[in-house]
Amino acid sequence: MKKKLGFAARVICFLLLFGICYHVYCRWITPKFFTDTDWPTTTTFAGFYDLEKNSVDVLFLGSSHGVTSFCPQEVYNQYGITGYNLSSDQQGLVTSYYWLKEALRYQTPKAVVLECYFCFPYIADEPLNTDESYTRKALDFMKWSTVKAEAVKTICGIDTEQDAWSYYLPHLRYHERWLWDAPDRNDYTYRAMAAHSELKGYSPLHFYLGEKGEGFEPHDMDAAADCAQMAPLMLEYLDKINDLCREREIALILTITPAVSANIDMCNAVKAYADREGCTFISFNEQNVYRQMGYQMDMDNCDDGHPNIWGAVKVSDYIGGVLREQFGIEGRTAPQWEETRDDYAFTLDACERWHEGELAPYLSLLNHEQYTLVITYQNDVYMLEESTIDALRELGLSADLMGQDGCNYLAVISGGKVLTEQLTFEEAAYQGALSGSGIPLYARSARTEWGSGKTAVSFGEEEYYSENSGLHVVVYNNQKRKMVDGRWFET
Numbered sequence: 450m451k452k453k454l455g456f457a458a459r460v461i462c463f464l465l466l467f468g469i470c471y472h473v474y475c476r477w478i479t480p481k482f483f484t485d486t487d488w489p490t491t492t493t494f495a496g497f498y499d500l501e502k503n504s505v506d507v508l509f510l511g512s513s514h515g516v517t518s519f520c521p522q523e524v525y526n527q528y529g530i531t532g533y534n535l536s537s538d539q540q541g542l543v544t545s546y547y548w549l550k551e552a553l554r555y556q557t558p559k560a561v562v563l564e565c566y567f568c569f570p571y572i573a574d575e576p577l578n579t580d581e582s583y584t585r586k587a588l589d590f591m592k593w594s595t596v597k598a599e600a601v602k603t604i605c606g607i608d609t610e611q612d613a614w615s616y617y618l619p620h621l622r623y624h625e626r627w628l629w630d631a632p633d634r635n636d637y638t639y640r641a642m643a644a645h646s647e648l649k650g651y652s653p654l655h656f657y658l659g660e661k662g663e664g665f666e667p668h669d670m671d672a673a674a675d676c677a678q679m680a681p682l683m684l685e686y687l688d689k690i691n692d693l694c695r696e697r698e699i700a701l702i703l704t705i706t707p708a709v710s711a712n713i714d715m716c717n718a719v720k721a722y723a724d725r726e727g728c729t730f731i732s733f734n735e736q737n738v739y740r741q742m743g744y745q746m747d748m749d750n751c752d753d754g755h756p757n758i759w760g761a762v763k764v765s766d767y768i769g770g771v772l773r774e775q776f777g778i779e780g781r782t783a784p785q786w787e788e789t790r791d792d793y794a795f796t797l798d799a800c801e802r803w804h805e806g807e808l809a810p811y812l813s814l815l816n817h818e819q820y821t822l823v824i825t826y827q828n829d830v831y832m833l834e835e836s837t838i839d840a841l842r843e844l845g846l847s848a849d850l851m852g853q854d855g856c857n858y859l860a861v862i863s864g865g866k867v868l869t870e871q872l873t874f875e876e877a878a879y880q881g882a883l884s885g886s887g888i889p890l891y892a893r894s895a896r897t898e899w900g901s902g903k904t905a906v907s908f909g910e911e912e913y914y915s916e917n918s919g920l921h922v923v924v925y926n927n928q929k930r931k932m933v934d935g936r937w938f939e940t
Contacts, residue, residue: 479589479619483642483929488513488538488652494590496646497533497552501785505556506531506778509650510545510690511564511704513538517755518706518733519562521649522786522793523765528773529780534650539583541567542686543607547600549690551591553697559778560700561690562768565719566711566754568679568687576608578680584608588616607682645928647792653758654751655800661709661753662746667739668713668732676721677714691726700776703730704768707744707760709753731771733764742767758800795819799926799933808920808938812840818865821883821925825894826850826858826940827902827918833940837920848872859894864927883908886930892923908932 482490493516507530509519515536524530533556535548549561571578584604591597597616605613615622679687694701703723705711716732723730731738742763749760756764772778795817802814815822822844826833833850841850845867846860859877861868864884871877876895883890893905902918913923913935924934 479623480586481642482586483645487654488516490537490586491590492642492646493535493537493650494548494587496644496649497535498555498592499644499646500533500555502555503557504531504783504785505533505552505558507560507562507772508532508549508552508556508558509534509536509562509564510540510549511536512540512567513652514566514706514708514754515540515562515564515704516650516652517654517751517757518564518704518761518764519768520651520653520758520761520765520793522647522651522789523762524769524772525783525786526790526793527766528769528778529782530769530772530778531781531783531786532649536564536650537583537587539567539571539579540587541571541577541579541584542683542690543577543604544579544584544587544600546686546689546693547596547603548587548591549693550599551594551596553693554594554596557697558699560702560772560776561694562702562704563687563690564706565687565703566705566708566715568683568719569677569715570680576610576682577604578683581608581611584611585622589619642930647789648796649786649789651761653761653796653800654755655757655803656751657757657804658709658747658750658752660747662748662750665709665746667736667744668716668734670713670716670720670732670735674717675714676718677712679718679722687722691728701728702768702771703728705732705734706764707733707739707746707750707756709746709750711754729771729775731768733767738767758797802924802934808940809834809836809840811936812837812922813843815922815924816843819926819928821863821890821908821927822861823890823892823906823913823921823923823925824858824860824862825877825892825902825904825906825921827856827894827896827904833920837940846870855896857894857896859892861890861892883925883927885927888930890925894921906935 482488483492509515509532516534516538519534521532521534524532535552567578572580577584588600601613601616605611691701703719705716705719711734716734720730733739744763749756749763751757798814802811805811805814838850844862848870856872856874857877858872859879860870861879869879878893880891882888888909891907895903904915904921906913906923908925911932915921915937917937919940920938922936926933
């Protein structure tokens with residue numbers, strides 16, 4: 450009897466250890482998309498599970514158009530309305546439906562805002578209207594429950610090329626990943642990177658559409674009657690989303706966000722559906738809404754389909770007003786949204802940085818603990834303007850740069866602390882590791898024999914190198930663990 454019990458105990462221990470190892474292996478090999486990418490899908494869905502239960506007033510769902518349009522922190526800052534953006538790139542309505550079902554296991558929102566661009570045919574030869582990879586991105590990090598099991602069954606029933614077992618046993622789908630996409634640091638830092646969901650599902654973009662958007666004319670919805678045809682499967686799941694919201698007594702708001710590619714026929718089709726079903730529809734391309742927001746397609750969109758961060762501010766402020774005025778959702782103080790005010794302010798500054806060409810204002814935008822900065826300067830140090838000296842002082846630097854000529858200057862600032870500041874006629878160099886991540890940092894500032902400068906900076910495998918004389922600024926985002934900028938200013 451004791452032998453049998455001992456054997457059974459060993460079998461159980463083996464199975465338990467095997468299960469733990471297999472879970473760790475699957476987590477390691479599954480592709481991840483954190484905040485060091487433009488579309489941090491993994492962070493979005495992992496961050497949702499960190500929310501306090503029943504803390505969300507409004508959920509945002511949809512494709513990348515929704516990801517870049519609805520900023521929950523902006524809505525909270527202006528109206529005190531708590532929200533979370535569960536949109537993801539190329540999110541079809543089948544996926545939107547199941548993420549809504551999953552969200553309702555944890556939250557009791559008063560409203561759901563659905564971006565409807567994917568109601569229409571997008572990839573005609575794909576059964577789900579989207580590529581499998583985007584469906585996997587949205588489902589791989591959903592927790593296992595009857596909702597996920599139902600989603601997998603439905604998806605694989607619609608797209609027979611997909612294998613349901615590969616969702617349950619991810620190694621079947623990703624076991625050859627190391628052949629075509631070698632594991633990177635994100636595969637080893639899941640806990641650290643997944644925790645950074647401060648923007649609550651929103652993805653900021655900073656480019657300007659420019660002249661391609663200058664000729665955009667907002668729609669006159671009363672002047673045209675043609676309606677585009679929704680994809681049959683998308684219409685079926687739009688009905689399911691509508692029915693689920695009605696069953697849970699949640700207001701459903703259908704939207705088309707600012708996009709040159711969203712024509713008036715698409716907007717008319719969604720409006721006709723909303724009128725028929727008693728939903729609210731907002732086209733942000735409709736002339737009255739567009740002008741009320743003060744929207745400018747050339748400056749407020751990143752491309753022909755996605756708002757940049759300044760466009761998202763306008764869209765989010767507008768939808769926040771609708772939620773308060775039309776649906777009576779009152780503001781409140783919520784700790785998890787209060788805690789991320791500074792992160793959002795930092796993101797706004799980070800996006801402004803890309804468009805700032807003047808040295809002193811640029812340096813002022815870098816005064817955040819989230820950055821590690823390497824600043825080098827060679828030769829004509831006395832050429833610096835007083836405003837630049839003041840901006841360097843604000844960063845915590847103190848070397849007397851005025852009147853210096855033929856020197857090498859090197860400063861490293863990380864987390865708001867000056868790690869080194871060197872002003873010398875010899876080569877200036879620094880070597881260390883970033884606190885918290887252990888990523889090695891090397892920086893060098895030197896003059897060449899023929900009088901020009903040489904700057905070399907590396908953060909792990911990321912490098913910046915220049916042989917231009919002048920002031921160099923290399924910016925590393927500690928949270929994203931990514932070099933985000935490298936500039937040379939000819940002073």
